[in-house]
Amino acid sequence: MAVVTGDSRGLRLAVRYLVLALVGTIFLFPLIFMVMSSFKPTAQLLSDTSSLRAFLPVGDISLDNYFAAFRRAPIGLFVFNSVFITVVTVVASLFLCSLAAFSFVYMNWKGSGLLLSIMLATLIIPFETIAIPLLLFVSRLPWIGLDGLEFGWLNTYRVQIIPWIADALTVFLFVQYFKDLPRELIEAARVEGATWWQIYRRVVMPLAGPVIATAAILKSLKMYNEQYLWPLIVVQDEAHRPIMVGLGYFFQLNVVWGEVMAYLSLITVPVLAFYLILQRAFIASIASTGVKG
Template sequence: MSTATTPGLGADHLAHVAESATPTVHRGGEERHGIRRGLGILVRIVLCLVFGLPLVFMFVSSFKPDLQIFSDLGNIKAFLPVGDISLDNYSGVFGRVPFAQFMMNSVIITVVTVVLGIVVNSMAAFALARIGFKGGGIVLGIILATLIVPFETLALPLLWWSNKLPFLGPEGFTEGWLDTYQVQIIPFIANAFSIFLFYQYFDSIPKELDEAAKVDGAGWFRIYRSIVMPLSGPAVATVAILTFLPMWNQYLWPLMAVQSEELRPVMVGIDYFKQLNTSWGQIMAYASIITAPVLVLFIAFQRAFINSIASSGVKG
């Protein structure tokens, strides 16, 4: 009788042990998940402070006079809108520089460069990725090799060549592109990194679509315009954003190639506040104004930006 009941008691005992052990394992997993989540939140907070506090300091300082900016540097007041707060710095910005002209110049230069850059770089990448001509790999390698050359090493030769190019302007045929819009746009249309991004994305699109289009009588340009580009929205968004940011922040090249005030972009306008008496409050106000459009655009399209980067074939 006891022999018959022992297995049953053993099975009940094992079931009880298993039931009592399962919550412990589950609690351990929850604890580890909670720790990882807490560390993740802590890292995000630290990153927000590292990248956000300089922007907060810039914006808050734009409302303070210079003396208060320096007196608040040693404490938390530097990040708080306290003390002598006013809009005098902003009114001083518009009185000291032709801000509307600078802003319009930057918008024109940036938008034209982004649009032409998407067209030119995508067509170059399409030829390399889809047409597959002989020596295409060598051409792509040469294009990518230009990424290791810093712009500062090319600035002076580029300036010399730009001054030798023919130009048909309002005064007739002249020599030299200096002090024009095109000298700020054309040298930056073709971009090796943009070509590489488009190449990666185009190469991932099935080439069977090209064959099907050829059967219907489509040529290469029709395939590019009607098939490949409509499927490349994430790559287009990535290239547009990564072209917009450096063009909006362009400083060295306009400073070298542009002398007329009516053609200068917004970044060069900061130099106006360093002449004679430096006004740090006005510099902060000016920087806040020209930074606001970039922040608004990024906040509005941050999800599209992250998705475009994730799906554009950029791999570490």
């Protein structure tokens, strides 16, 4: 029987970390190239692509590309639109999807299992197959606003928010979590005369920290990634465009690749930083929040 010594175990661990570091570095190459290129003039950027200089901050380094990017497109407006659309959609989705999951799990109504199955089956339908029918639908929908009754949702925030609120994956996450909560808590609340709304608000949701954190981060990333094709179809005015659609401004007439890299850095690096910073907080929330049965 082979005996594993402390030295061999440490060597295996070191090799494992070395391999993971190399793999991580390979995946970081495109990000490093993008950020380094955003500080270089286009001529130097293109000439450096033939060597390792493309990944190094060498040559004529400046912030000129970033200043030019802000002059070419209203980046501040695009960032505000993206953040506003994402935050409103995520908050509304967490609320409505958790309500739907609560009804599926605790309120025994006829056909709930079938409806949940049909809802989950929609996950296999790609958005591209329903984009045109959905466009025709929202272009004729009525809306009562401050100016009275109007028809059509195009060129608005609501057309980029409301179609994305109902999310089968988010409902599924809440359903699976609610099923693991002790039924005794719900039964005790019902005996005390609590309504379903009171049980949802005061009993179930305060215990749902882990699933809220998980659903929020998944929904946020999905919303950020989906802010190109659909807004490109339904939004023509500049005032409501998200940041992903703004990339088209840099491919009109003469393409300045330094400005393109600067814009890509502005829309990619903050999202990655946001995810990495909050990832530990999300993991800590999931690990520290639980129910003892």
